Amino acid sequence: MADFRYSQFCALARAAEVVGERWTLLILRELLLGAKRFSDLRERLDGISASVLSKRLARLQGRGLVTARTLEPPLAATVYELSDTGRALAPTLHHLLRWGARFLRPGRPRERVEADWLRLALAACGRRTPTPARSILLRIRGQRGEFLLRVTGGAGGTTVTDRLEPAEATVVADPQTVMGLMTGALSAQAALREGRVRVEGDPAALEAFPALFEIGGTGESSPD
Amino acid sequence: MADFRYSQFCALARAAEVVGERWTLLILRELLLGAKRFSDLRERLDGISASVLSKRLARLQGRGLVTARTLEPPLAATVYELSDTGRALAPTLHHLLRWGARFLRPGRPRERVEADWLRLALAACGRRTPTPARSILLRIRGQRGEFLLRVTGGAGGTTVTDRLEPAEATVVADPQTVMGLMTGALSAQAALREGRVRVEGDPAALEAFPALFEIGGTGESSPD
DNA sequence: CCGCATCCGTTTCGATACTG
């Protein structure tokens, strides 16, 4: 394994050596969402081979981003989790996600969607500046069942949780539609007209939804 | 060129498809530092092959991060530069650089260093919160000559320029030493003791130098 | 010269099979 991929004394090149290999960012995304076993990772990173996953985990452990922990004898399993160094990448991943959101639509045939990923995206793209004091329950219908998220605007910005308290409105849509509304690629009117979304409760909540989010600065200077 | 590298409806996966290939982050770094020609990029990205650089540039243009512009007939040359979408990645690259700074030291034999990279690193790692009102001129001695940077602390945080106004002190060191001091991996005392740094002017400036910078959150929650 | 396209040896990846 060529450990020195670039020969440059530059912090960005160093970072690229650690997280710039295929699959690595997605492995970190999964571990950011919680500790996981080898086979959990394989299942969610649909398409990664066992040998590549093994190499990636070994490298991430070697660089100190990931630690392996063996559970107590009853469940003799190894789980991988982020170390402090790995968790320190979270702000970077959020920024990258916000920037990448512009490429999300259109969706592609047979693409996988996980509830976790949507929650991560909504959380990462929520505005940090004061947003309309709305509370919206999202009922997201994927291929494999449906799940709920709760989005709240306020003076402290937008927050996203999976606690299911009551809200002003419930918005029912599939993942592609939710992300289209969030990124602004799809207007509320168009989504309603095409029957891609249904609102229960205050219809104005849907109109306000896009204002709760923003994607990576197309011009506005983000704080940092 | 398999354009769909992952089959996941996730903004981070989309971003990884665009910037997650070998060399791409470093190409973006170079273009962030200014528009460049094909051969300029090849020269600075020591080791990249022409065919790979060509493919990367084509992909980046296809995705809208980079534009090619042909100069007027006298200098019939093509320069590549970042588009708004490409420049929108700047905050992400700064975050990633700050995180990667922890891996900078120790330097490796025969590693290349460019003045631009140091300037980028110092700018990216400068604290955003108020810092001591110091002004320090860095005289950095690389293999190929030396160059100067000016670091200023203040209520608005740390700023780094290449304008050579007078300062309280001049710090003379090689790039590895400067980065060691910046990341905190090398203490001012140790650097002085080993003769790796020389100070002209107020000696206290060197002691204050590390306080002007911070690298990617090992615990402190960065604003975003 | 500059911006590639082409050829070719080496490395990495992906799919499957196999082992403790």
Place this chain on the structure above:
DNA sequence: CAGTATCGAAACGGATGCGG
């Protein structure tokens, strides 16, 4: 379940060539 072994396919790195 958690990986290692193997092997064909794809990507990469280096050299060369060619049109503008």
